Structures are given as C-alpha cells and as structure tokens.
Amino acid sequence: MDSAPASDGQVYLxxxxxxAAKLLVVGHFAVGKTTFVGTLSEIRPLRxxxxxxxxxxxxxxxxxxxxxTTTTVAMDFGRLTLSDQLVLYLFGTPxxxxxxxxxxxxxxxxxxxxxxxxxxxxxxxxxxxxxxEEHGVPYAVAVNHFDGAPxxxxxxIREALDLLPETPLVVCDARDRISATRxxxxxxxxxxxxxxxxxxAQERV
Amino acid sequence: xxxxxxxxxxxxxxxxxxxxxxxPTRNTFDLVTLVIAATDRPxxxxxxxxxxxxxxxxxxxxSVAEVAGHLALPVSVTKVLLGDxxxxxxxxxxxxxxxxxxxxxxxxxxxLDGLRARL
Amino acid sequence: xxxxxxxVLFWCVxxxxxxxxxxxxxxxxxxANAVKRNALLEGSLRARDEEARHLVEVRLPxxxxxxxxxxxxxxxxxxxxxxxAYAQNLxxxxxxFAGAAEKAQARADQSAKSALKAAMRTLQGxxxxxxxxxxxxxxxxxxxxxLRDLLEIxxxxxxxxxxxxAIAVLCGSWPGRQRAASPLTDVVRGAxxxxxxxxxxxxxxxxxxxxxSRAVEPVVLAVAELLDNAAxxxxxxxxxEVNLQPAHNGACVVIDDAGVGMDGQEAQQAGTLxxxxxxxxxxxxxxxxxxxxxxxxxxAQRYGFKVSVDTRSPYGGVRAxxxxxxxxxxxxxxxxxxxxxxxxxxxxxxxPARSVPVAQPEARPVPIAEPLPDHAPxxxxxxxxxxxxxxxxxxxxxxxxxxxxxxxxxxxxxPPTRAHAHPQSESETAGGLPKRRRRRxxxxxxxxxxxxxxxxxxxxxxxxxxxxxxMGAFARGTRSGRAAAHDDEGxxxx
Numbered sequence: 181m182d183s184a185p186a187s188d189g190q191v192y193l194x195x196x197x198x199x200a201a202k203l204l205v206v207g208h209f210a211v212g213k214t215t216f217v218g219t220l221s222e223i224r225p226l227r228x229x230x231x232x233x234x235x236x237x238x239x240x241x242x243x244x245x246x247x248x249t250t251t252t253v254a255m256d257f258g259r260l261t262l263s264d265q266l267v268l269y270l271f272g273t274p275x276x277x278x279x280x281x282x283x284x285x286x287x288x289x290x291x292x293x294x295x296x297x298x299x300x301x302x303x304x305x306x307x308x309x310x311x312x313e314e315h316g317v318p319y320a321v322a323v324n325h326f327d328g329a330p331x332x333x334x335x336x337i338r339e340a341l342d343l344l345p346e347t348p349l350v351v352c353d354a355r356d357r358i359s360a361t362r363x364x365x366x367x368x369x370x371x372x373x374x375x376x377x378x379x380x381a382q383e384r385v
Numbered sequence: 386x387x388x389x390x391x392x393x394x395x396x397x398x399x400x401x402x403x404x405x406x407x408x409p410t411r412n413t414f415d416l417v418t419l420v421i422a423a424t425d426r427p428x429x430x431x432x433x434x435x436x437x438x439x440x441x442x443x444x445x446x447x448s449v450a451e452v453a454g455h456l457a458l459p460v461s462v463t464k465v466l467l468g469d470x471x472x473x474x475x476x477x478x479x480x481x482x483x484x485x486x487x488x489x490x491x492x493x494x495x496x497l498d499g500l501r502a503r504l
Numbered sequence: 505x506x507x508x509x510x511x512v513l514f515w516c517v518x519x520x521x522x523x524x525x526x527x528x529x530x531x532x533x534x535x536a537n538a539v540k541r542n543a544l545l546e547g548s549l550r551a552r553d554e555e556a557r558h559l560v561e562v563r564l565p566x567x568x569x570x571x572x573x574x575x576x577x578x579x580x581x582x583x584x585x586x587x588x589a590y591a592q593n594l595x596x597x598x599x600x601f602a603g604a605a606e607k608a609q610a611r612a613d614q615s616a617k618s619a620l621k622a623a624m625r626t627l628q629g630x631x632x633x634x635x636x637x638x639x640x641x642x643x644x645x646x647x648x649x650x651l652r653d654l655l656e657i658x659x660x661x662x663x664x665x666x667x668x669x670a671i672a673v674l675c676g677s678w679p680g681r682q683r684a685a686s687p688l689t690d691v692v693r694g695a696x697x698x699x700x701x702x703x704x705x706x707x708x709x710x711x712x713x714x715x716x717s718r719a720v721e722p723v724v725l726a727v728a729e730l731l732d733n734a735a736x737x738x739x740x741x742x743x744x745e746v747n748l749q750p751a752h753n754g755a756c757v758v759i760d761d762a763g764v765g766m767d768g769q770e771a772q773q774a775g776t777l778x779x780x781x782x783x784x785x786x787x788x789x790x791x792x793x794x795x796x797x798x799x800x801x802x803x804a805q806r807y808g809f810k811v812s813v814d815t816r817s818p819y820g821g822v823r824a825x826x827x828x829x830x831x832x833x834x835x836x837x838x839x840x841x842x843x844x845x846x847x848x849x850x851x852x853x854x855x856p857a858r859s860v861p862v863a864q865p866e867a868r869p870v871p872i873a874e875p876l877p878d879h880a881p882x883x884x885x886x887x888x889x890x891x892x893x894x895x896x897x898x899x900x901x902x903x904x905x906x907x908x909x910x911x912x913x914x915x916x917x918x919p920p921t922r923a924h925a926h927p928q929s930e931s932e933t934a935g936g937l938p939k940r941r942r943r944r945x946x947x948x949x950x951x952x953x954x955x956x957x958x959x960x961x962x963x964x965x966x967x968x969x970x971x972x973x974x975m976g977a978f979a980r981g982t983r984s985g986r987a988a989a990h991d992d993e994g995x996x997x998x
Binding site for chain 2: 635636639642643645646647648649650651652654655656658659662683684686689690691693694696697702703710720724838
Binding site for chain 1: 415416417418419444445446447448450451454479490492493494495496497498499500501502503504
C-alpha cells in the first residue's frame with residue numbers, strides 16, 4: 181500500500197547538506213505567511229488545514245457534533261536549499277497564540293523572525309511582536325503589500341510599531357520571489373549586525 | 386468502491402503507534418534535525434509507522450518536521466519513533482545547526498550568500 | 505247387599521293406599537334425583553370458581569413470567585373442564601393477556617431503547633468531539649510530558665466512546681462514523697486503540713487488503729469487542745495475538761488468547777448471540793450487562809461479516825475468527841509516504857482554527873487592479889481590524905484591540921478581550937495607525953509576568969546567561985498564557 185517515494189529531487193535534501201538553519205515567519209491570520217513561505221519554498225509548503233470533520237465525521241446526526249467544522253491550522257513550513265551544505269527552513273506561525281510547546285521547539289534554534297504585517301490591520305501584529313521581544317527573538321518587520329491598502333510613510337509605521345531604530349522595516353510582496361527573498365536578506369543582514377552572542381541560535385536550553 | 390488516497394486520520398490512536406510511550410529514548414531531535422534511513426538494516430519487526438518512516442527516509446535526508454508532516458503524525462510522536470529507529474540503527478541523524486562547530490557569524494554569512502544567490 | 509258395601513269400601517281404600525304408595529315412591533325418587541343434581545351443579549360451580557382462581561393466581565402470573573424466562577405455564581386445574589366452553593373462554597383470556605403484555609413489553613422496550621439510544625448518541629458525539637480536541641492538542645504540543653498526559657486522556661476517551669457506541673448499536677443505531685476505506689491492519693489497530701489492555705494485543709501479520717468505507721467502523725467496533733473479550737478473559741501477563749489471513753473469498757482476522765476458554769453452553773450461547781439472528785433484548789443483558797457478543801452479532805448481521813468463537817486457541821483460550829467476505833474488501837493506494845512531485849503532505853498544526861475552510865488561502869495580497877472586496881477599506885484607513893469571518897477562527901482572541909492591555913500591568917494576565925476599543929489620539933499616529941508599546945524581554949515570567957507589558961527600554965545586548973535564562977522562561981511558558989481562559993484550546997497547564 182505504501183510505495184517508496186518517487187525519487188524526486190525536490191522532496192529530499194541533497195546528500196551533501198550538513199546544516200539546517202531555521203527562520204520564523206510570524207504574523208496574524210491572513211497576513212500572507214502561507215504565500216510568503218510558498219513563494220520561497222522549493223517544496224510545496226507543508227501545512228495543515230485539514231478539516232477535522234473529515235476524520236470525525238458523524239453522519240448520523242449525532243448530537244452536538246453535526247455540522248461542526250473544526251480545522252487545525254497551520255504550521256506553514258517551507259524549505260530552501262541555499263548551498264550544497266546548507267538548507268534553510270522557514271516556519272510560518274500565527275504566533276499570536278499563547279505559546280505552546282511546538283512554538284517553543286520552533287523558536288529554539290531559530291536565527292530570527294520575520295514579522296509580516298498589514299497596515300490595514302496593524303494592531304493584529306502587536307501581540308506577536310511583543311511575544312518575540314519578551315522571548316528575545318530578534319526580528320525584522322516586512323509590511324506585506326496588499327493592493328488597496330493605504331500606504332504610510334515608513335517613519336509613521338515605525339512609530340506605530342514602536343520599532344527600535346536598528347530594527348529593519350521593509351515593504352514586500354509575499355507573492356514575489358525576489359521581493360520575499362529581499363525581505364529575508366534584510367533580516368539576515370540585521371542578524372549579522374548583532375553580536376554572535378545575541379543570536380539565540382547558539383543557545384540551547 | 387473508489388479507493389481513498391488519504392489515510393484515515395484518527396483511526397489508529399497515537400498511543401498504539403508508540404505503544405503507550407511519550408518520551409523519546411533520546412532527546413536529540415529538533416524540528417530541523419535531518420534524518421536519513423540506513424539502507425543495510427532489515428525491516429522485519431518494524432511497526433507500520435516505522436516502516437512508513439523507513440520508506441520515506443530511504444531515498445534521502447529530511448528534517449524531523451518534514452517526516453512528521455509527510456506521515457501526518459504529531460511531531461512528538463514522530464520523535465518517539467525516530468528515537469527507536471536511531472537506537473536500532475535504522476535511522477541516522479545529522480545534527481541541526483551544529484552551533485558549536487559553526488560560528489553564528491559564519492552561518493549567517495552562508496545564509497546571506499545563499500539568499501543573495503537566489504536573486 | 506249390605507255385605508257388599510264394606511267390600512267396595514275396602515277395595516277403594518286399597519286402591520287409594522296403592523296410589524298413595526306409588527306416588528310416595530315416585531316423589532322420593534324425584535327428590536333424590538334433585539338432591540343429586542344439586543350436588544353436581546354445586547360441585548361444578550365450585551370447580552369453575554377454583555379454576556378462575558387458579559387462572560388469576562397461578563396461570564396468568566406464570567404466563568407473565570414466561571415472557572422473561574423459560575418457565576412452564578400450568579394448564580387447567582380440573583381435567584373435567586377440558587373441552588368445555590368455559591375452558592375455551594379461559595384460554596381466550598390467557599391469549600388476550602399474553603398479547604397485551606407482549607405489546608406493553610414491546611412498547612416499554614422500544615421506548616427504553618430510544619431513550620438509551622438518544623443518550624448514547626449524545627455521549628458518542630461528545631467523545632468524538634473530545635477526540636478531535638485531543639488530536640488537535642497532540643499536534644500542537646511538542647513535549648513528552650504533555651504528550652504522555654494526552655495519550656492517557658485519549659485512551660480513556662476512546663474506550664468511553666466505544667462503550668457508548670456499542671450500546672447505541674444495540675439500541676438500533678448505526679456505528680455512526682464515516683471513515684475512508686482503510687487497510688485491514690489499520691482497522692485492527694484502530695480496534696486495538698479502543699480497549700483497555702491494548703498493549704497486550706500484538707498484531708503479528710500484515711496483509712495488503714483494505715476494508716471498504718462503510719464497513720470500517722463496524723468492523724473496528726466488532727474487532728474491538730473481540731479483543732476486549734480476549735483480554736478480559738486471560739491473564740494480564742499473556743498476550744492476545746492477532747493474525748490477518750487472506751481467504752479464498754475474503755479475509756480473516758484471527759484472535760487468539762491464552763485464557764480459560766469457554767465451556768459448551770457458553771460457546772453455544774455465544775454462537776447464538778454472534779449469529780445476530782436473535783433479537784437483542786436490552787433488558788436481558790445481565791447485570792453487569794454483557795453486550796460484547798450481542799453487539800458483534802448485530803453488526804455482523806447488518807454488514808455481512810461472520811464471527812465465530814467456537815474454536816480453541818492453540819494457547820488454550822478462545823480463538824475468535826472474524827471473516828470478511830470479498831464484498832467488504834477493497835484495495836487502497838495511499839499516497840503516503842510516497843511523495844510524487846506536488847503532493848501536499850500535512851504537518852502538525854500549531855493553532856486551532858475553527859471554521860476555516862480547507863485550503864483557504866491564508867494570504868491574500870491581490871494582483872494590482874483587482875478589487876479586494878472584503879478588505880477594501882472605505883475611506884482609506886481601516887481601523888476595524890476584524891478580518892472577514894472565514895479567515896478568522898472564532899475562538900481566537902482579538903488581543904490587540906484593547907489599549908489597556910499594553911498600559912495596565914494588571915490586565916496582562918487576563919485573557920485578551922474581544923472588544924475592539926477605539927484608540928485614543930495618543931495611541932494613534934498622525935496618519936491614524938494604531939500605536940504599539942514595545943515589550944521588554946521577560947527574564948522570568950513567573951516572577952514578573954507583567955514586566956513585558958511596561959513600556960520598555962530597548963533590549964540591550966544580552967549575555968549568553970541572560971539569553972539562556974530567557975529561553976528557560978520561554979520553555980516554562982508565560983503566565984499570561986496559562987492564566988488565559990482559553991485553555992480549552994489546548995494549552996497545557998504544566
């Protein structure tokens with residue numbers, strides 16, 4: 181019943197890969213995490229949004245369950261092979277949820293986080309940014325460009341988000357590979373400017 | 386009867402999959418720990434999930450998160466099974482971000498170079 | 505002449521005397537007959553009285569009892585009444601009584617069954633719902649201690665669900681879960697998932713057949729009852745062995761235990777129940793009720809598989825064989841873990857999102873020039889940050905809208921409120937963007953949970969020690985997370 185996977189180079193890592201790095205892509209629902217991860221990932225983004233009703237379907241109109249559509253969302257999960265030795269994993273998460281153990285595992289060893297924001301719903305990004313700050317995860321902010329969204333001067337967005345002067349703020353289009361890559365580059369550049377000890381990647385709890 | 390392509394989730398409960406265990410025999414798995422299957426081990430005696438894991442991991446390396454995702458198992462359950470398979474020599478791990486060997490700055494530079502190369 | 509007169513008189517007297525004597529004799533005979541007849545009638549009447557009393561006091565109660573247990577119903581007390589109209593009438597009374605009692609019994613049975621069925625379906629629904637929550641939590645939490653607890657709850661819930669399901673089936677419900685066609689191995693392990701002693705069950709063989717969709721749940725339930733029975737009737741240190749065997753017109757699930765086995769009468773009783781031919785009386789399952797075989801019988805009859813327990817297992821106990829005819833079997837090609845290009849495997853989830861449609865794209869930056877109906881902000885600035893309903897889990901708190909949240913430390917531990925406040929001017933930029941306050945790294949959230957809420961200094965460069973501390977704090981979780989009233993979403997309290 182289970183056949184061996186087709187030898188698809190896209191599924192498996194190159195045999196030479198020795199190092200896996202991890203970056204988080206965080207933001208509220210519908211801010212563009214899935215699109216962002218999907219745009220960059222070489223594998224189809226691994227993501228669950230399975231309706232749980234399928235598994236638990238109760239067709240016999242059982243009281244209390246019928247018609248209830250429960251879905252689980254979503255650790256968007258993408259992969260970029262950066263060199264023969266190095267692979268980068270992107271984990272997208274709503275983050276504004278109270279921290280769970282999986283979040284912890286995701287965050288542990290992460291180089292940093294890219295916060296995706298939407299100017300029309302800026303306050304929905306506040307909580308996750310606060311959490312990243314509380315837990316010492318360095319981040320950059322990328323305002324995902326939505327058509328029809330009003331544009332604001334960068335300074336005003338910085339003021340609204342109460343960003344540190346050094347925290348990068350970029351505008352990106354999550355659908356565009358180049359634009360999304362640039363946002364990540366900006367994040368990594370920022371991480372470089374911090375001293376090596378600040379990167380949580382080296383810390384193990 | 387149209388054969389379904391999706392495994393029925395929730396039929397076999399995780400405690401049956403792990404035989405009641407919740408703790409991996411080793412605490413070395415991160416979401417991005419890379420694993421690959423050894424090709425010289427007999428597959429007899431493995432549980433269905435372990436077999437699926439071996440079949441999945443034989444052709445090449447994958448991260449723990451990918452293995453969990455492909456097999457539709459919780460990450461924590463995946464780690465228990467992977468721990469067993471490492472113990473029995475069926476699975477070989479490659480450490481995630483070997484921080485001790487690779488200085489942060491160097492890793493960041495490599496990531497940066499890799500990203501720039503994609504532009 | 506004068507002599508003639510007395511002679512005549514004499515003869516007259518004689519004649520009169522004779523006549524009188526004859527009359528007397530006749531009268532005596534008549535009286536004797538009447539007395540005899542009276543006695544007879546009286547006896548007969550008494551017999552009928554006795555017969556009626558016998559009917560009320562003995563025969564009808566016996567008849568009533570005979571509906572529940574096999575007791576003999578006595579016949580007439582007085583044989584002489586056999587064949588009389590009276591006896592026939594009594595018989596009609598008996599028949600009417602039996603009919604009425606049976607109807608009442610059936611009605612009571614029916615109403616008991618429907619009441620029980622409704623109750624069990626509710627429980628079943630709750631168990632299913634809880635299982636979804638548990639699965640959700642298992643996906644979301646990646647910690648062995650949390651998993652251990654979840655596995656225990658999951659196990660208890662599965663048994664609970666099975667019990668409710670079994671009783672509902674006995675009451676005429678169907679197993680009540682639609683499943684995809686599944687490999688027989690998964691079906692058996694699904695059954696294993698539902699019994700207390702699952703760790704003693706060893707599935708030895710795997711064969712490449714699958715059970716058709718509609719039979720999955722019934723077969724799971726039937727196998728679960730067989731496994732439970734096997735585990736219950738054998739020593740806790742023995743294993744229950746399951747072998748899957750292809751047969752020429754189907755497949756068999758063979759379950760062997762090393763228990764005590766069944767004697768002839770037990771086996772015969774089991775056989776009757778397993779055949780599903782006898783109507784199950786929920787009032788007669790015993791106390792405590794034993795419904796395992798009865799449930800299997802109902803399912804076997806309804807879905808067309810066969811179960812027998814009349815063989816002895818090589819280990820000394822019972823060998824139960826469940827035979828699935830080809831009509832209930834199929835073949836499934838599961839697309840995992842094979843990964844053809846473009847397959848989209850799922851990954852354990854992080855967040856629960858109720859009522860988010862499948863594959864609903866989460867991000868919606870739209871192409872230029874395409875209208876964005878559900879987000880087009882009227883008048884430019886959209887402050888109402890409520891996204892359109894389908895994108896937003898109903899249970900997800902709107903934690904941003906409350907400006908007090910960021911200024912009042914006491915509020916930190918409270919669950920985020922749903923209300924959208926209107927930001928005051930000091931909490932807005934000139935252009936109308938809502939303003940955030942930076943948070944400070946939390947060294948130990950348990951010591952100072954609200955620390956991060958105060959307007960904070962820019963995070964200074966951290967020492968390794970500090971970072972480690974923070975990560976430790978992180979690992980312990982924030983108090984706000986624990987205190988939040990949303991633990992039903994699955995946050996562990998550990």
